[in-house]
Amino acid sequence: MSVVGTFDKARLFTGVSLTALMLCYCISSPAWAGSYPVNSDAALRAAIQTANADGDANATIVMTGNFSISTTALPNPTKPITIDTNGFVLTNTYDPTAGTSRGTLTIQQLAGANVPVTFSGTLVGANAGAAATTAGQIGVAATATKFTNDGSIRGGNGGGGGGAAASGGSGVRVQTGSSLTNNGTIVGGDSTSAGGGAGVAYGNAVGGPNTILNMGTIRGGNGPTNGTAGGGSGILAQGGNAGQIVNSGTIEGGTGAAAIVASNGIINLDIVNSGTIRAGAGQANAITRSLAATTGRLTLELQPGSVIEGNVIAGAVPTTDVLRLGGTGSDSFDISRIGAAAQYQNFDTFEKTGSSTWLLTGVGTATTDWTIYDGTLLVGDHSAPASVIGDITNFGTLGGSGTIFGDVTSSGTVAPGNSIGTLTISGNYTGNGGTLAIESVLGGDASPTDRLVVTGNTAGMTNVKVTNLGGGGAQTVEGIKIVDVGGTSAGSFSLLGDYVFQGDQAVVGGAYAYRLYQNGVSTPADGDWYLRSALTNPATSSAPTAPLYQPGVPLYEAYPQLLLALNGLSTLQQRLGDRYWHGDSAAALAKGPDNVWLRTEGTHASIEPDSSTTVDSYDYNLFKLEGGLDGELYQDKAGRLIGGLTVHYGTISGDIDSLYGNGDIDTTGFGLGATLTWYGDDGLYVDAQSHVTWYDTDLKSDLVDGAMESGNNGFGYALSLETGRRFAASGPWSITPQAQLVYSSVDFDTFNDRFGARVSLDDGDSLLGRLGVALDREETMQRANGQTALAKIYGIANLYGEFLDGTAVDVSGTGFETKNDPVWAGLTLGGSYTWNDDRYSLYGEVAAKSSLKDFGDSYALSGTAGLRVKW
Template sequence: MLNHQIESRQCLGMQVPLACAIGLSLLSLAAPAFAGTVSNGANVSVSPGDPVENWSVITGGRLTLLPGSETSQISVVGSASAVSSNGALIRRTSGTGTNAGVQLSEGATAELRSSRIESTNNGVYTVGLPNVPGSTLRLIDSEVSAVRSGIQANGGADVLIDGSRVFASGSSGASFFGVGLASVSADTVITNGSYVGGQVNGIWLMLDATAPGGGAILAKSSVTVDGSTVEGLTGPAILIRAAAGQRLDGKVMLVNGATLRGGNGNIIEVRESPGTGSGHTVADITIDDSRLTGNIFIENASEASLRLTNNAILNGIITGPADTTVVNGASWNLTGDSSIGDLTLGSGGTVKLGDGTAFNTLNVNGDFVGQGGTFVFNTVFGDDSSPSDKVVIAGNSSGTGNIVVNNINGTGAQTGEGIQLISVAGSSDASFVMPGRATAGIYEYLLYKGGVANPNDGAWYLRSTYTGDPCDLNPSLPICAPTDPGTPTDPGTPVTPVDPIDPGGPTAPIPLLRPEPGAYLANQAAAVHMFQQRRHDRGEPAFEHDGAGAWARVGRDQMHTTIAGQVDTRTHTNVLQIGSDLYRWGQGGRGQIGLMLATGEAETQATSRITGYGTRGKVKGDAVGLYGTWVQSAEDSSGLYVDGWLQYGRYDNRVQGNNLPRETYDATTRAASVEAGYGWAFANSDRGIWYLQPQAQVTYTDYKGDTLQEVNGTVVEDDRAGGFESRVGVRLFGHDNASGNRVQPFLAVNWLYTERGDAMRFDGERLDARLPTNRYEAQAGAQLRLGQRWSAWGDLRVQRGDSGYKDAGAQLGLRRAW
């Protein structure tokens, strides 16, 4: 029989509002007649086939349920009393006796293995009474199915749920109905793939037991969910709320892949006690190495601390005064606007403000402390009015942090004030850097502290304009490498200062270009010019009267130019071209037609003069073509010559900027050229002869490149390339009249004119390479006749033009007659 002396022994004259009231309400039920009572240290076993009875275990008794056995409700009282089961069924269906399948009180112990508890009320109930030891429950590989609560743990109980399933199906508004685990001042560990669920809540942490008159806390409610699942079908997975007039310090640990599911979208709710009493809820929540999806709600009058650590991930909204810490590889991914208390963003911690489908605002209603963590923003890279995620700090900011900004379909534009990312109402002492890059269209965006109108506003902006030394903003930029200051020298005698010069008005900010467009334009120019040639690039026509032959040449060019005054490009081009005469005709005047093949490669390094960011471009091309030449005099170099060629080229291109993915695309060229020259002999003597040969050439190139969309969303397409180019020059050359081998040196100067400059579009905005329309070239080299069938040639040339354009090249060629 239940010992009703508990009432007078423990609660007489005490004012314990809830804990004692719950215990007394249970013990004051009509006392059931227990069919079996185990007492005074006795050991009793229940075997399969024994009658299904109620059991009472008291005064050190021990009850053992053997595999296959079945009982009704069981009551265990006293720290020396225990019940254990292995493969048994405990079914509580009547309304009399205990209010649970298993009820524990006064330090009793229950160990239930591979067993099942079915109850129309509570599954397991531990009675909580002041100044009485808490009971112990071990639920291992078992199942609890109840209506009210699966497990209600009171009075400092110690609960282990190991590899088990607990579910409460009740849905009425009564307290604890439909709650998988109701923890009223208990410590619970849920581990090893367990499931705790309820029609309303998975877990409800309710209160701390307090001494009469609101004295010291006797116990705290804590739950550890270790690699297990907690679910509330219609409410939050975990509810933390004190009872009326009580203070609750609830602690929740979610570790090793814990899972929470809340039917109302909230995985955790922290709420104040109902009514107007002095109740208060304080929650301490840790998410460790677990991936959770859902929202966390903290009522404004409550207190909460939330810590994400050890690669934990939270996908959801946090609302309420939660002092939040994100460290050690953890990530909080916002799914909507959120509002918290203080925020500490530690090393390896990340706050992602959204997924780019909407733009969210994180309100930090306290202070921000950066310890090397990272904010990830989603922003439309455009002008000042562009939408963006934002962080609003109501207090102070301190420490250090990183900012990563993702472009959401922005096409780039010039900013003024900039796109605000972070605002700080208090002291703005935090320092942020942007270790990655922010690019769109032709623009590079940099991170700035302070507005243009008010540089001291403490806010952080994204701007596509250059308004100062970028190293002041981000010392990690490539251009900001520290330099050795060298040995200090004697400053000498001080100089009397002069009056300062009025600097005038502020300089207007200039657009900040990224280097990648420079690489695209350099690739375009390299493809257009890679396989262009002149008649003498295939050898000296006067050396070819011996008959048809085959030839080969190798060439290298190095070009340097500046795009829009900001991006330096250096391109190195290597070419191998081979050809063979297919048909020849004529004796005095001679003509020939041939086939040629070519392969080449160009590599470009484009570097921003402002940021130091670099980009590599590469072009690999192949070409096939036909050439034809007619010379008036087949025996010497005098008279008229006419040359022409047709060629088709195909190119594989790539561009890769610093910290950006590689971009690849294809291009083709169709080119044609006509060239003519006339040689006049002068200074003819027995020893040798010199010629002066004016030349003119017109080349047309039709370039077509693929349109591509970069990983950052920028659409890159051709605007114009190739077109007509012309060359007008004069060539001075001569040779001796000795028989046998012949060396024919030459000098040439040329004026090259381009009809139009190369240009491309980036998200519709046109950028011109601004290669000079007029270029000037000097060339020197020699042709060599080596016996009757072999000839060779080589030359060096240098070009110059406006805007710092420089081009230097060299080639070597060899021909053999059949």
């Protein structure tokens, strides 16, 4: 859109109106414009007529000198025309016989047009004569148009001849559905003998409501100093449906005048303020409504940043005036400033709108019934307690730490405390499906918490949303009181928890979970509402029940046990198959000096811990894939020393069963290892292993959607020392007593779970011993091609013993320990087949073991298979 009516760096005196200048409709068009230089009144008129007749979409008239024009109407433009004063002065001769048009720049839109008009520069309305009894004239009259001021506009000064008619002119008059956007300065004219002019005269909205958007300064003119008349108002709204004033700048009255005056005949006037509205010096009122304005409504919306210096006087009748707190951001309002003798007078309706947060401070003395439509209204906080007299209807958020002397009906959110505090309703409370938002440091009975106190009765239904402010949880007895009811407790409060436990909503605090209960334990008829971390509701305070733990705790408690299971080391037999070659006791190495091998291992286990805080049992399935390369490091007459390097990959998936909630743990690990084995010629062997493993784990509970923790990193290492000696028995049989000691240690990164609970490992070590006896039978076969093959079967009886005290984790300061049965027994059956003179070997075994305490309740079934190749 083109911009019409731009006056740069000029000082325009006197009358340019539609008797002087009409700037009209604006259309989209190519950037083609004729340019017409002018230096006289006649040239200006001719230029407008020529521009109307040419084929260009726009026209620009550029002044090349100072000149004056008469009050005879200029030709009407039929296209967008810009008049550029080019630094010169356009003037008009003051004509006292020209009526209201003298000395006024009138901007009027043609029928059906929608013309934005922008002014920049300096414009002063025509002044009355020094001894005249007539008024100074309006600087700009905007009629049925959109006018933007980026410069400075001033109304003409009144005459000095005395009389009420010798007042200053308005800076701008807005009428007939116009809009004014002010980014600059608009000032009413002064008068030394009558009243000052208004900064903006506003009304006669026949074509629709007028709108003023002020981001600059609007100020009334000053009156005489002798006190016979006052200054002009910043904005004078009069005549019809005046519309809306939106102020983020400054509006102020002249000396002795109000900033905004709603005069006779006003139907509705809306004022939205985030700037400054200031009464003129010597005037007590910043905004007033005429006593004679008995119809319509004044609505004042205060937005954050609003400053009003002076009183705001709404209409005494009718009772429809609205005081509203709105906007975005946050601010505070002193409720004691409302009242018959206070700053804000005669308002009938009080509203909170917009997304803003408003804090009410002070002590209310007038009845103010509030309706919260949107955003947050806080009645006091810790530093500024407050009280409100009146009922509150809430569709947004009502909060704070003050007192409401009235009834509250809520379909929105009630949030006591504004971060730990008490909101008191000295009346009745009715919930209409809204929410009570409670912040609490979840712990024991004395936990810091928000609380809603209702001295009267409760009714209806309210949801309760609890936010834990870093509480680590604790076992409660009475519970944490969040609603205190003084009257009849007929309202229903339903917890919106983090998960559902046994049909009830529960909220998590650290390691604990809390459910909502009505009535106290020691005061079973008090009607109050409590959060309790009890597995069952206690009958008396002297007989507390077991605590209720959150659903992640059994997973965290079992987590290091599963890591240790995956972190374990195999036996030499499982890793390589045969330990010896031939049927005698010579330590001929089965692998040879250069061997590569690959094996897999699978285990299914079901464990019922010997002791555990929250884990009833768990099952897991384990898979490992391991490979290695071995080579001879040393040999003498006593035997050989073989060294090796290994790589491994493994997974374990555990199903955890618990009263507090079942879940799954899935871990993947990969790592490296090294081996060192001595094979003695006397049948003795000593095998040392070590490996390190990096883990990645997901933990999921069946009671919540999504993971409790995803991608948690862990690390483990293990060391093993195994020894045994083979003794020949009858024929192909041999017996090998053996012993093994495995130290394993795991750790995982401390993490915060989905509920904010801090989970860390306290103890993740194991020292497992094994004593076993192997019975072997070997058969050597000679093939037709001269190659030798060896078939072997064996059985091993093992006794296992755990020397340490299990694992332990910490969940937000609460410890949890699990210890499995320490003594197990197992039986292994296996075999191997080696051919092509020990070049290739297949081997495998199956094993079963069980704890000796409550035999069969905890057990593990496993199998392994491998291939070894020598080159």
